Amino acid sequence: MTRVFAQVSRARRLRLLCLSGLVLAVAASCSKAEDTQAYVPSEQGAVQPDAGGALLSEASACSALKAAESSARDALGCPALTRECPGYIRPAGGADCFQYSQDSVTGCESLYESFSACEDFDKHPCLIAAISNCDAPDAGEGGAGGQPSVTPEAGSSGAGEETAAGAGGA
Numbered sequence: 001m002t003r004v005f006a007q008v009s010r011a012r013r014l015r016l017l018c019l020s021g022l023v024l025a026v027a028a029s030c031s032k033a034e035d036t037q038a039y040v041p042s043e044q045g046a047v048q049p050d051a052g053g054a055l056l057s058e059a060s061a062c063s064a065l066k067a068a069e070s071s072a073r074d075a076l077g078c079p080a081l082t083r084e085c086p087g088y089i090r091p092a093g094g095a096d097c098f099q100y101s102q103d104s105v106t107g108c109e110s111l112y113e114s115f116s117a118c119e120d121f122d123k124h125p126c127l128i129a130a131i132s133n134c135d136a137p138d139a140g141e142g143g144a145g146g147q148p149s150v151t152p153e154a155g156s157s158g159a160g161e162e163t164a165a166g167a168g169g170a
Contacts, residue, residue, distance in 0.1 A: 050129075056101075064105050065089060065109070065126075069083075076116075090130075097133045104128040108127075
């Protein structure tokens with residue numbers, strides 16, 4: 001009988017010892033110590049305002065964005081960029097059969113006005129919503145799409161870039 005009691009006691013001690021080790025391991029992993037690296041949140045990148053409102057022609061949308069970017073760059077003392085329409089907003093490789101959302105153009109104009117440094121043009125490019133009308137029977141012939149002309153010394157800006165439909169820009 002004593003022998004049975006000793007075996008039960010040994011088994012209990014072994015379980016208690018295992019449980020103690022498990023509790024210590026869990027407690028050690030719940031430390032409040034910080035990581036070795038500081039947390040650095042990611043920065044916001046490209047902005048695409050919501051589409052909506054009237055549809056603008058390519059010429060109207062492009063000239064409005066060029067004027068807004070030019071005005072914002074002048075106010076900040078940033079180097080001027082040379083942009084050519086329609087390449088400034090037309091989807092890369094796209095034809096001249098796109099229309100552009102008035103609300104997204106207005107959103108980009110507001111974004112440019114909110115910039116406080118020249119770097120903001122590169123850090124936060126604005127993407128306008130292009131709506132394809134390319135399947136319409138009276139859609140125009142294909143045009144030169146792609147990247148806008150940018151003066152080499154000025155660098156590139158993200159103004160008036162690609163959208164859900166692919167309106168490309170700088």
